[in-house]
Amino acid sequence: MSTEEISSSLKDCCDVTIIHDDIVSDIQKKQLSLEKGNDLALLFQALSDPTRVRIIYTLIQAEVCVCDLAAILEMSQSSISHQLRNLRALRLVKHRKVGRMVYYSIDDEHVESLMRIGLQHISHM
Amino acid sequence: MSTEEISSSLKDCCDVTIIHDDIVSDIQKKQLSLEKGNDLALLFQALSDPTRVRIIYTLIQAEVCVCDLAAILEMSQSSISHQLRNLRALRLVKHRKVGRMVYYSIDDEHVESLMRIGLQHISHM
DNA sequence: ATTATATATGAATACATGTTCATATGTTTA
DNA sequence: TAAACATATGAACATGTATTCATATATAAT
16 A cells, blocks of 8 residues: 555544554454453453452462451451452352351452463563 | 461451461461562553553554554544553553554563453353 | 644543441351 | 351542543654
């Protein structure tokens, strides 16, 4: 494609200029749906907070009750409970009630892989 | 430091009750450092927004310039530039300048793996 | 030179989010 | 039954963040 042809193919779409018409329409066909993009972002968002990262890292090693978790991470029970609620809503952790205590553990086959790859990444920084 | 000393010091400092002294001190030794927890969270945070997810998904497929990216994702150029700035700060993407245009591409060996596993996860939801 | 174009960026705004505090719920112990 | 305990949760507050708008910068075209 010559420079002239590229220039003449310039076109406006939602206030943006398209430089490479063919590439744009080609890649647009292979794009993630908005829904999948949102779902993926929600998954990674679950891991985007230091407290949740440490909760998950702990639960990968063992099933732990809430107050032990709070002790291990040296944070308030309320804060831990709130975060566990988030993780539970995404079905990344599951819980088991024993008397008045509640034991949490990982409920997802992918979380551990994500953590492992993430750790590889930060060790290569 | 004995188990008793650890638990009593935790009780003093953070208002949590420890149920299983031995488990707590055992797991605490294997805990992520605060720094690594923060770094991991920062990495996942980069993927925790739908716009950034879609940017990365696009760049995995091809090197694309800013305005094409804006066209593909149907978002403003400014918004895309701001997000690319974030991703660049984390060294997840790199850029190549050609004239007045700037081409972006993935600059991390782990991002693609994370996306692949993430996609597996959401397809199993 | 002047104008148009591609990208970057600071400021402002609206919205999301993590923690704390107070308290509710359900369970165990005295 | 009463008190202690483990956990959950709503509200409030402070902080973080994504987008838009206006504009700056650098390059290309006329």
